[in-house]
Amino acid sequence: MNINEDDISDYLLNTPDFFVRHAELLASIQLTHPHSGRAISLADRQMELHREKFKALELKHGNLLRVGKDNVALAGKLHQWMLGLFIYAGTDAAKDQLTSSLQSIFDVPQAAVDSSEAARDVASQMTAPTCGLAAEAFFQKANVLQALPDAAAAHSLAVIPMPSVGLLVLASSDPNRFTAAMGTEFLTRLGELAHAALVA
Numbered sequence: 001m002n003i004n005e006d007d008i009s010d011y012l013l014n015t016p017d018f019f020v021r022h023a024e025l026l027a028s029i030q031l032t033h034p035h036s037g038r039a040i041s042l043a044d045r046q047m048e049l050h051r052e053k054f055k056a057l058e059l060k061h062g063n064l065l066r067v068g069k070d071n072v073a074l075a076g077k078l079h080q081w082m083l084g085l086f087i088y089a090g091t092d093a094a095k096d097q098l099t100s101s102l103q104s105i106f107d108v109p110q111a112a113v114d115s116s117e118a119a120r121d122v123a124s125q126m127t128a129p130t131c132g133l134a135a136e137a138f139f140q141k142a143n144v145l146q147a148l149p150d151a152a153a154a155h156s157l158a159v160i161p162m163p164s165v166g167l168l169v170l171a172s173s174d175p176n177r178f179t180a181a182m183g184t185e186f187l188t189r190l191g192e193l194a195h196a197a198l199v200a
Helices: 005-014 023-028 042-088 094-105 117-125 137-142 185-199
Strands: 030-032 039-041 110-114 130-133 156-162 166-172
Touching: 042 094, 042 185, 094 110, 094 185, 117 137, 117 156, 117 166, 130 137, 137 156, 156 185, 166 185
Parallel strands: none
Antiparallel strands: 030 039, 110 166, 130 156, 156 166
């Protein structure tokens, strides 16, 4: 009768007291260390596996804490921005307050509201914010750069539709600040709040 590795595995899984009855085997079984290549005992290898799992959990926990702190900070900035919008909503200063506070609170190098008829046409056809490099065809065709104070310094853009108002244009000299792969849910919320403040 030939016994293969699967037979051995099945036997050990189905006989949990095997190493209780043969405890001496635990000390004598030698495995290869995954990093150094030296021989280690089964118990040492188990400890190594536990340490690796612990490190992975520690890293995951650290990432969750970082994301949580980032979200708290972002919520604070959004709250601060909304307070300013409420104060100036419906006034002649609303547009300037909106863009200047976006720049200062969210560290956006350039922000502008394009209320031209062409911008309103573009906004009416958009279903979500669009982000990417300024040289992309969408931005060129929509001519969104003309709304910015320094179009030459705009290398990446986020264009947010505000249906009856036009477009909210955010720009950065960093080509990786606004990318086509980034999520747009937060930008959508910014657009909704900005729109409400401007039409109040």
